[in-house]
Amino acid sequence: MTDPVTVHVPLGARAYDVRIGRGLLADAGAQVAPLLSRPRVAIVTDANVAALHLAPLRAALRAAGIESEALTLPAGEGTKSWPHLTACVDWLLDRQVERRDVVLALGGGVIGDLVGLAAAILRRGVRFVQMPTTLLAQVDSSVGGKTGINSSHGKNLIGAFHQPALVLADIDLLDSLSERDFRAGYGEVVKYGLLGDADFFAWLERHGPALRDDPTLRQHAVAHSVAMKAGIVTRDETEQGERALLNLGHTFGHALEAATGYGDRLLHGEGVAIGCALAFDLSARMGLCAQEEPGRVLEHLRAMGMPARLSEIPGDLPDDAGLIALMGQDKKVVDGRLRFVLARAIGDAFVSDAVQGPVLEQVLRDAR
Numbered sequence: 592m593t594d595p596v597t598v599h600v601p602l603g604a605r606a607y608d609v610r611i612g613r614g615l616l617a618d619a620g621a622q623v624a625p626l627l628s629r630p631r632v633a634i635v636t637d638a639n640v641a642a643l644h645l646a647p648l649r650a651a652l653r654a655a656g657i658e659s660e661a662l663t664l665p666a667g668e669g670t671k672s673w674p675h676l677t678a679c680v681d682w683l684l685d686r687q688v689e690r691r692d693v694v695l696a697l698g699g700g701v702i703g704d705l706v707g708l709a710a711a712i713l714r715r716g717v718r719f720v721q722m723p724t725t726l727l728a729q730v731d732s733s734v735g736g737k738t739g740i741n742s743s744h745g746k747n748l749i750g751a752f753h754q755p756a757l758v759l760a761d762i763d764l765l766d767s768l769s770e771r772d773f774r775a776g777y778g779e780v781v782k783y784g785l786l787g788d789a790d791f792f793a794w795l796e797r798h799g800p801a802l803r804d805d806p807t808l809r810q811h812a813v814a815h816s817v818a819m820k821a822g823i824v825t826r827d828e829t830e831q832g833e834r835a836l837l838n839l840g841h842t843f844g845h846a847l848e849a850a851t852g853y854g855d856r857l858l859h860g861e862g863v864a865i866g867c868a869l870a871f872d873l874s875a876r877m878g879l880c881a882q883e884e885p886g887r888v889l890e891h892l893r894a895m896g897m898p899a900r901l902s903e904i905p906g907d908l909p910d911d912a913g914l915i916a917l918m919g920q921d922k923k924v925v926d927g928r929l930r931f932v933l934a935r936a937i938g939d940a941f942v943s944d945a946v947q948g949p950v951l952e953q954v955l956r957d958a959r
């Protein structure tokens with residue numbers, strides 16, 4: 592193990608560390624032991640991750656004298672749903688997981704969001720540790736305490752804020768990630784530059800293509816993203832204001848995920864990338880940012896092999912009215928009015944309720 596970078600999330604009684612580095616899975620026993628009142632943990636993971644990383648994790652825990660049991664759920668966005676939440680909670684109760692025990696979420700954002708919600712409602716709240724195994728989960732979903740499942744009405748509509756007790760992001764685990772899942776996770780990385788850090792965006796323009804193969808660059812990208820998110824979450828834990836900036840691209844992205852059935856047609860991070868491109872297009876058309884900014888965003892997404900237009904989503908999509916209706920379930924809606932994260936420039940985003948129907952329709956039409 593090399594020395595991990597630690598980002599502290601100072602949330603008073605809910606404070607925790609995010610450790611980012613190589614070899615953390617092999618060190619999981621020592622990392623988790625201080626949290627345990629008895630030497631056992633319940634692990635929840637998905638089938639793909641179980642095949643690759645569950646046995647080494649259990650062996651590492653065993654070597655530190657920690658017993659574990661594991662529940663393996665199907666992989667994919669469809670798992671963030673009532674039947675799997677019920678199965679997860681029932682399994683934890685069946686294993687007599689107690690209030691003082693710790694549940695370990697080993698997987699991507701799907702497992703982290705689902706297990707976090709299960710931990711939030713189990714016996715009215717047990718602690719959980721996030722062991723994120725995707726780029727997306729390491730830079731975003733494992734930090735900040737948003738947990739939840741999807742509904743046919745929309746994305747993440749059933750959930751709770753429940754902060755993890757610890758996050759262990761072993762960047763070596765990303766070696767086994769598919770190209771497509773790595774790229775989807777990159778959608779959330781680039782989001783941080785776009786919403787609040789122009790220098791980081793410029794760094795990504797230079798180094799983005801090398802992140803997959805260079806562990807030093809990868810660690811920097813994860814740690815920088817986590818530090819940005821930790822800062823925002825610390826200032827606004829429950830999204831009363833600033834935290835909504837982390838939703839850049841998501842008003843479009845979540846509607847597209849709902850429209851495509853939460854499946855393989857469109858991954859969350861791909862929806863975010865397309866949504867960021869559309870948010871910059873919308874901002875430029877409203878005269879809020881320079882006309883060059885959307886072009887620069889598009890060029891970088893293209894260089895990274897990311898989708899950026901609606902026409903790149905396979906299959907049919909609802910018409911403009913249908914997509915706008917899906918946006919109506921967005922959690923940022925106030926008094927029935929849509930609110931979007933828009934931008935004055937790359938690195939300078941803000942929330943606006945001033946988007947008019949015709950310009951929104953024009954943006955959607957031109958992206959098809």
Ligand SMILES: NC(=O)c1ccc[n+]([C@@H]2O[C@H](COP(=O)([O-])OP(=O)(O)OC[C@H]3O[C@@H](n4cnc5c(N)ncnc54)[C@H](O)[C@@H]3O)[C@@H](O)[C@H]2O)c1
Nearest residue numbers: 639666667699700701724725727731732737764767768859
């Ligand atoms: N709570 C939050 O703040 C937050 C933030 C961003 C996204 N999310 C949510 O996260 C979800 C998307 O997360 P995701 O992109 O990680 O998807 P995911 O969890 O479905 O993982 C993507 C795929 O990679 C596989 N996988 C995971 N780790 C692997 C590894 N190390 N090697 C090989 N395969 C591996 C998984 O089995 C899955 O097939 C969405 O539901 C999204 O809404 C939540």
Ligand SMILES: O=C(O)C(=O)C[C@@H](O)[C@H](O)[C@H](O)COP(=O)(O)O
Nearest residue numbers: 731735737746747834837838841922
């Ligand atoms: O942590 C946040 O806050 C975010 O908005 C991060 C997003 O990347 C993430 O997809 C989140 O789950 C979206 O939040 P939602 O409240 O719109 O469901």
Ligand SMILES: [Zn+2]
Nearest residue numbers: 779841859863
């Ligand atoms: Zn997201």
